[in-house]
Amino acid sequence: MTNQPIRLIISDIDGTILDDQHQVDSELMDMIPLLNRGKIPFVLASARSPLGMEPIARELGLGDNPLACYNGALVIKGDPQAYETIIEHPLDKKEIRTCLELVKTEFPSVSINLYSGKDWIADRLDKWVQIEAAITGEQPMIQNVLMPVLDAQMPVHKLLLIDQAPVIQKLHDYLQTLDFPKTAFYLSKDNYMEVTAKHVSKEQALYEIAQHYQVPLEQVMTIGDNFNDLPMLRLAGLGVAMGNAPEAVKTEAKAVTKSNNEHGVAEAIEKYVLI
Numbered sequence: 001m002t003n004q005p006i007r008l009i010i011s012d013i014d015g016t017i018l019d020d021q022h023q024v025d026s027e028l029m030d031m032i033p034l035l036n037r038g039k040i041p042f043v044l045a046s047a048r049s050p051l052g053m054e055p056i057a058r059e060l061g062l063g064d065n066p067l068a069c070y071n072g073a074l075v076i077k078g079d080p081q082a083y084e085t086i087i088e089h090p091l092d093k094k095e096i097r098t099c100l101e102l103v104k105t106e107f108p109s110v111s112i113n114l115y116s117g118k119d120w121i122a123d124r125l126d127k128w129v130q131i132e133a134a135i136t137g138e139q140p141m142i143q144n145v146l147m148p149v150l151d152a153q154m155p156v157h158k159l160l161l162i163d164q165a166p167v168i169q170k171l172h173d174y175l176q177t178l179d180f181p182k183t184a185f186y187l188s189k190d191n192y193m194e195v196t197a198k199h200v201s202k203e204q205a206l207y208e209i210a211q212h213y214q215v216p217l218e219q220v221m222t223i224g225d226n227f228n229d230l231p232m233l234r235l236a237g238l239g240v241a242m243g244n245a246p247e248a249v250k251t252e253a254k255a256v257t258k259s260n261n262e263h264g265v266a267e268a269i270e271k272y273v274l275i
Helices: 026-037 050-060 093-106 127-136 146-150 165-176 202-213 227-235 247-252 264-272
Strands: 008-011 042-045 067-069 074-077 084-088 111-116 119-122 158-162 183-189 192-197 220-224 238-241
Touching (some): 008 202, 026 264, 042 202, 067 202, 074 202, 084 202, 093 146, 093 183, 119 146, 165 183, 165 192, 202 220, 220 227, 220 264, 227 238, 238 247, 238 264
Parallel strands (some): 008 042
Antiparallel strands (some): 067 074, 111 119, 111 158, 158 192, 183 192
């Protein structure tokens, strides 16, 4: 547990500030003006896109606070429709082209989704894309995903590959055997594979956002509910696991708060920050 005052909070979204009905924690909304008064930024970090994060940031009243999108591959400030890029880690175009050509040839049933800034581009409007659109409330542009890869001016921040779980797991295992030194492949669900630049993670995002604010890591509180949050929970002065997190995550966190259905984030802020 850190003895230092908390001067920056970085929080996950799903299963953390959203309850199981995908509603924003109402008690957390009441906390934001108090954090603003104390000049303590509350920053969201998620695998979501800028447009997927913007309605939540607006509902919380986060104003101009940065948003760490795509797990930190893109950190933006301001209106997501016309944002300012603070930090970005795009994918290596050569490796991505090789990867996509391989997927199209060897795994043709896989749904390919490409994210560049606020744009979501899908190869085709299949059932997986329709499910993802229903979850995020966003609509993709349907076009050949190799087009942005070949466009030198267009950074690619993330790929999302979706199919039946056995297919995605087979693809994941296959890609691990190949040589992609600048690219990381990981399963975010049993049938979702995310592809980002190698060093992209919420841990790296924590480093960079703390640096942006010139706040030492000992004075940062991070909050999350899952295994992909663990690196940032370990690194921060105070890493808080949600009550709904798996036991292994709770064990490694420095503190545990109530669940996402019991205003866990608001409780952590009250207990550890506004004291």
